[in-house]
Structure formats: structure tokens, C-alpha cells
Amino acid sequence: MLEITPITPTLGAEVCGIDLSADLSDNLFGAVRDAFNQHSVLLFRGQEMSPEQQVKFSARFGKLMVHVLKESLLEGHPEIYRLSNVVKDGIPQGRANAGQYWHSDLSYEAQPSLGSVLYGIEVPKVGGDTLFTSTAHAYETLSPTMQSFLKGLTGVHQFAHAFRGRTTSPTLSQAKLEERPPVEHPVVRRHQDNGRDCLFVNPGFTINIKELEDQESEILLDFLYAHMTKPEYVLRHKWLPGDVVLWDNRALMHTGVNDYDAASPRHMHRTTIEDAA
Numbered sequence: 192m193l194e195i196t197p198i199t200p201t202l203g204a205e206v207c208g209i210d211l212s213a214d215l216s217d218n219l220f221g222a223v224r225d226a227f228n229q230h231s232v233l234l235f236r237g238q239e240m241s242p243e244q245q246v247k248f249s250a251r252f253g254k255l256m257v258h259v260l261k262e263s264l265l266e267g268h269p270e271i272y273r274l275s276n277v278v279k280d281g282i283p284q285g286r287a288n289a290g291q292y293w294h295s296d297l298s299y300e301a302q303p304s305l306g307s308v309l310y311g312i313e314v315p316k317v318g319g320d321t322l323f324t325s326t327a328h329a330y331e332t333l334s335p336t337m338q339s340f341l342k343g344l345t346g347v348h349q350f351a352h353a354f355r356g357r358t359t360s361p362t363l364s365q366a367k368l369e370e371r372p373p374v375e376h377p378v379v380r381r382h383q384d385n386g387r388d389c390l391f392v393n394p395g396f397t398i399n400i401k402e403l404e405d406q407e408s409e410i411l412l413d414f415l416y417a418h419m420t421k422p423e424y425v426l427r428h429k430w431l432p433g434d435v436v437l438w439d440n441r442a443l444m445h446t447g448v449n450d451y452d453a454a455s456p457r458h459m460h461r462t463t464i465e466d467a468a
């Protein structure tokens with residue numbers, strides 16, 4: 192029997208009574224999918240999943256995407272992107288300090304993401320939390336005049352934008368950064384499964400708003416980012432080992448927080464689901 196408990200008034204729910212490594216019946220999976228469409232972030236505690244099991248569960252939602260950073264993929268499982276600060280025999284075991292800026296995963300792809308599944312295998316005792324905020328709630332709390340203005344606009348997104356003016360480790364070559372050319376998406380996207388209009392711009396990957404002058408675009412984006420990240424809209428997830436967090440990239444932005452002791456291992460497996468809509 193699934194038990195679903197909301198985490199904040201605007202997003203997130205903890206789901207108890209399910210083993211994600213098992214073959215889920217259509218009924219049980221349907222209940223998870225409905226909760227996902229309603230709450231945008233689902234937390235499952237105490238899970239143990241092999242890479243095959245994570246891929247199988249994630250693929251129930253749709254086609255899985257392969258991340259552009261090939262060296263961070265799990266050998267034999269290209270659908271699994273490793274987020275890790277662990278180094279073994281001099282070899283990084285994944286991407287360190289990934290996503291330390293508000294973003295929606297892979298919004299820089301022509302076909303962006305429906306959702307992500309992040310499995311916390313090793314996590315620091317203190318720090319290394321992940322923050323989420325609802326871009327549906329953010330849209331709904333704007334004035335009708337601003338809402339209709341935004342509906343006519345187009346955001347330009349690029350992978351390389353996340354690295355402009357930010358120090359990240361390790362740094363990436365120009366060729367790698369430019370592997371993905373800029374793409375365009377509407378600033379407001381209607382969620383296919385719950386019908387809510389969601390803002391679809393993020394500081395990580397959105398370069399500008401196509402229809403506006405540079406300064407107008409910058410000021411509008413800064414306003415939207417400040418609005419979206421108001422403390423009362425943000426869910427802060429503190430990881431325990433065995434946590435699986437499933438989030439809806441159509442309906443939120445998220446960011447990792449790099450405040451933990453670099454000597455504490457933080458090792459996670461992420462799968463990313465394509466938005467077929």
C-alpha cells in the first residue's frame with residue numbers, strides 16, 4: 192500500500208511502501224506516475240537498486256537520454272550519469288560538483304527532459320543537499336499581465352552557458368562545450384500530463400530571450416529567477432544513503448549545494464528521461 196506524504200505546500204512528496212528494484216505492476220507504477228505529475232518531486236527512502244534496476248524503473252516513464260559528458264557515464268550503462276567526488280587510482284568516478292546552479296536537466300537539448308531519477312549511493316553526513324523549486328507555482332503567482340507577456344516569448348538555451356563565468360572542476364574543452372548548439376524553447380510550456388503552465392528558463396542553460404534586447408532580456412530573466420527561488424517556494428532535500436529522488440524537469444528547477452567536506456564521499460547515479468511530448 193503506497194503512502195504519499197507531501198513535503199512542502201508547493202512541491203514534493205515522500206512515498207513509502209514501494210521497492211523500486213522490484214517489477215512494479217501497472218497499477219503500482221500508475222500510482223507513482225500520478226504522484227509524480229502532482230507533486231513534481233518524489234522521495235523514496237531506503238532503496239537498493241542495481242544499475243539495471245534503475246534503468247528499468249526509469250524507462251517506464253519514457254526513453255532514457257545519454258549525457259553529453261561521456262567520461263562521467265557508467266561503463267556498460269551509458270544511460271547512467273555518475274555524479275561523484277570519488278577518485279579511485281587517480282580516476283574520477285563521475286562528474287564532481289555537477290549542477291551547482293539552478294537548472295532543468297538537459298533544457299539545452301532540442302528534445303528536453305521529462306524527469307530525472309537520482310540515487311544517492313554514498314552521501315556526506317552533513318551538507319551536499321539538493322534544492323528544488325516549482326516553476327509551475329512560480330508562473331501561477333505572476334500577474335495575469337506578466338503571464339500573457341511571457342507566453343509570447345522564446346528562451347535560447349545552450350549547454351555551454353552553464354560554464355560561462357563559473358569556475359567548475361574539471362574544466363571542459365571549447366570543443367566539448369560547443370558540441371551542443373543553442374536551441375529554442377517557449378518561455379512558458381504547458382505540462383502535458385497535468386495541464387499546468389510552467390516557466391521554462393533557468394540560470395544554468397538559458398542564454399537570453401530571443402524577442403528582447405540584451406538588457407531587457409537580462410533584467411527579465413533576473414526578475415524571474417529571483418521570483419522562482421523565493422525561500423518559501425524551495426524544497427531542500429537532505430540526502431540519506433539509499434534515497435532515490437525522482438523529479439519533473441518540466442515543472443521545476445533544481446541545484447546542488449557544494450558546502451560539504453570534500454573528503455566525504457558523495458556518489459550518485461542519475462538517469463534522465465526524455466520528454467516525448
Ligand SMILES: O=C(O)CCC(=O)C(=O)O
Nearest residue numbers: 289290296320321446447
Ligand atoms: O548533485 C546534486 O545535488 C544535484 C545534481 C544535479 O543538479 C543534477 O543531477 O542535475
